[in-house]
Amino acid sequence: MIYQGNAISVATNGDGIATLTFDLQDESINKLSSTVVGELDEAVKAIQGESGLKGLIIASAKEVFIVGADITEFHGLFEKGEDFLVEMNQKVHAIFNAIEDLPFPTVTAINGLALGGGCEVTLATDFRVMSESARIGLPETKLGILPGWGGCVRLPRLIGADNAIEWIARGNENEAAEALKMGAVDAVVPNDRLEAAALDILARANAGELDYRARRQEKTGPLHLNPIEQMMVFETAKGYVADKAGPHYPAPIAAINVIQKGAGESRERAQASEAKAFARMAKTDVCFNLVGLFLNDQLVKKKASRYEKQARKVSQAAVLGAGIMGGGIAYQSASKGTPILMKDIKEEAIELGLKEARKLFAKQVERGKLTTQQMAERLSNIRPTLSYGDFGHVDLVVEAVVENPKVKDAVLSEVEGLVSDDTILTSNTSTISITRLAQNLKRPENFCGMHFFNPVHRMPLVEVIRGEKTGDAAVAATVAYARAMGKTPIVVNDCPGFLVNRVLFPYFGGFNSLLEQGADFQRIDKVMEKFGWPMGPAYLLDVVGMDTAVHANEVMAEGFPDRMAQEGKSAIQVMVDNDRLGQKNAKGFYAYEEDKKGKPKKVSDEQAHELIKSVVKAEQEFSDEEIIARMMVPLCLETVRCLEDGIVGSAAEADMALIYGIGFPPFRGGALRYIDATGLPQFVELADRLADELGPLYAPTDTLRQMAEAGESFHGSDA
The missing domain is CATH 3.40.50.720 (NAD(P)-binding Rossmann-like Domain)
Incomplete structure (x- = not known):
């Protein structure tokens, strides 16, 4: 045994081949926590100090290879600032570079999942063999960051800049056949043949049949693209990715910029750019919220798993x-x-x-x-x-x-x-x-x-x-x-409306009151879509169905008359009275025509604007910020009430339900994380100001006031 730690061991087979095995004790999966990365450093140094070695296999003793970095550490690490993060990444680069520079061929045997940092470990070796059922990928952009341990540097040199951009920007898991086709791995074999295939590759490399040194030169030198090719690849990709990602998710474009900046550079200079860009992305609100969303999702899955264990199939x-x-x-x-x-x-x-x-x-x-x-x-x-x-x-x-x-x-x-x-x-x-x-x-x-x-x-x-x-x-x-x-x-x-509909209808209540005060529904839709909703409230009501919304609103009003009952006729009721039910009969706030794929396409309809005039009680100009506040405050407050009433068990579950159920903007993390980001004292002050004018729908709860005074938040340090 060359090295033995809590997560990593290194042993030799007697023929000069060392195997570095990831096997994190007391866990069902392997992940790269700060402690595990520290062990990897020690293990690599032990390998460097061992004489007579002819090759290295990196493998896993678990059903997965490595699922990535330990995301539960992210909020704590990221709050330490950009300088700390750059230094942290450079230390990891040094470890991976040491693997890449070993004086003998290296190969990774990939079983199960190799994601994020786990994928980046595999890229540091000369060769990769993959089991037929394994999957590989770099999902960091889904967390609002970018690959920071060499993914933006090595992957483009291995599979080409265009393919690497697609993998990194999409952040998807890729199956073995796709990885082989792209050149990300060298062989795909049944799981029980992984070790034999890895040993075979090392034997062929040592025999000179496979040139592992040429492989390294490819990975450590500049990309083989002339300036015109670079411009075509990167600028075309930026336009496409920006359109797909949208303005609220900057990480995919940042990753393309890193690949572009490092394209003509050596390994170390390209890695320095990657480390700095990673640190910048890690400090964004989008990253904070998306990491929080991931942690919330894990909590929701754990709760469901506990129920599942008690259930009859x-x-x-x-x-x-x-x-x-x-x-x-x-x-x-x-x-x-x-x-x-x-x-x-x-x-x-x-x-x-x-x-x-x-x-x-x-x-x-x-x-x-x-x-x-x-x-x-x-x-x-x-x-x-x-x-x-x-x-x-x-x-x-x-x-x-x-x-x-x-x-x-x-x-x-x-x-x-x-x-x-x-x-x-x-x-x-x-x-x-x-x-x-x-x-x-x-x-x-x-x-x-x-x-x-x-x-x-x-x-x-x-x-x-x-x-x-x-x-x-x-x-x-x-x-x-x-x-x-x-x-x-x-x-x-x-309770009436359960969780999601109970929270959604105060949002529609805010919409109705804006219309009564003269706001244009198409402008409200544009403002809320810019805020991050997949569709504005008028469009959403058309999709839900106006008659369905009226019925649900009656249930809400009966259950919570103090804040959800409405005096007079609402714009939604006016639509129903005029047989404008939304997409189901091709006319609501908008009119609908079939597009080329046969799907309903909304178009402006002057008749809808005329009908709305009957509910307008006053003409008032609203800024975008005022529209957002009028829409979001009642939704957020009702989420608070659901948590306080015990309708939902935790802030994490409440936020995930809104993201998964009604498309709450994921990059904002959910209604309760949105209040946290605003600051509870500031949110209470805003709600009080609106409640003075608009009534109980906007009134903060006593518990929320107490939390604000005590400096508390819904997600605490979990984040």
Whole structure:
């Protein structure tokens, strides 16, 4: 044994080949914490001091190679400032450069995931062999930073600047076949052949069959691009990436600039540019929020995993109510391998549901994600039926009929009598109380809410709603099923609108009050889209459906009359009265035409502007900042109230639900992190000022005032 640490060991095989193995004790994965990087430094120095070595293999003893740096350290490290970060990265560069400069050939055996810093470790060796099931990539731009340990320097020299830009800017994981095609790895083999393949490459390098020194010269010298080629590659890429990333995500463009700046430089000078750019990005608010979002996501996944461990497996599901929503749920279940019955009382609804599922599977085939045979196999997981004949073997039922309590009551009571005593019943309701729906059930402990968001195949969130009598087994099974469907479940308690809709409708309340005071809805949309929302409130209402919004708003007003009841007719009600329901009938705040792909395209409609005039009570000019405040303060305050009322279990879950459920701008981190960023005292002061004019919807809670006075925040130092 040349070296033994808590995460890394180095041993030789007797033939002069050393193997450096990552195996972080007491963890299921390998990650590069500050401590592990320190061990890597010691291990490399031990290898440098060992005589008679002929080669080095870097490998992992776990099911993954290295998932990346330890992101839980990021906020603490990044707050130490740019100089500290530049120095930190330069120390890591020195370690990786020492691996690259060893006086014998080196190879990495990649199993499982090699991401971020884990990928950058592999780039330091001369060769890479990869298992067929492994994936590799540099996802740093998704955290608002860029590869800082040589990824922006080595990868372009290995696979070409254009390919490297695509990998780094997208931040995706790449499968083994893609990595081999690009030249990022030298061989792809079955997992049990990794070590043998690595040893074979070292033997061929030592025999002179493979020129490892030439490989190093490629990686350590300038890129082979003349000035005109450089301009074409980098300037074209910047335009494309800027358009895709948008103005709120600067990291992908910063990464391209680093690659461009280092293109004509030696290894060390290019790495110095990379270290400085990394430090600049690490100090941005976007990075802080995206790292926080990642940590929140991990917390949400851990909570779901704990439920999953207690759950009975859902082997057979059923959805009641076909159509678009039922078809979407059936598709999602079937596509992830859980067979599902799709029941309706009408043949035409069954056909509509099947048509929706077929359409979604066909898109997967078009994109090359599925073969036609795989599509046929997965489609066979959906069994349409007009009867309850096979419901005795169903583990979980999703009721997805119309949003009407009487209809839902009848359907739920009917199906409860036809399933086994331990079958879980769930309702895909967006507003109706789960406690209320459980009143007529014989086994209310087996019933909970399972609220999907539209379109089901795209929206990651599922709200799992616990009613007053819902048992733990029902919640656990529903969470497990949502996870099996590839969704992110968040458990919330019952109240009008649950979490997401309860928070969303004060946002629409802010929108309505702006219209009443003369603000133009198209301008509001533009301001909020510039703020970072995927669509402004008027456009969103058109997508949701005006009649749906009116119904949900009535539920909110009944539940929270002090702040959500509205005097007089709202702009949304005016739209419904004039049969402008949004995209569903091609006219709402906007009119809709089909684009070339057959999708609805919004266009301005003068009639909508004329109709809005009937609700205007005063003419007032608003700045962009005033519009943002009027829209965001009520949404944020309602999120605070949901946390205080125990509707949601933590600030992390509240923020993730809004990001996954209604597209809250991810780079802002969520409603509660947005309050943290504003500063609680400043936010309370702003809310008080608005409440004086606009009433209870804008009034801070007593607990929020106390937190502001005590200098507290929602996310504390977790960040």
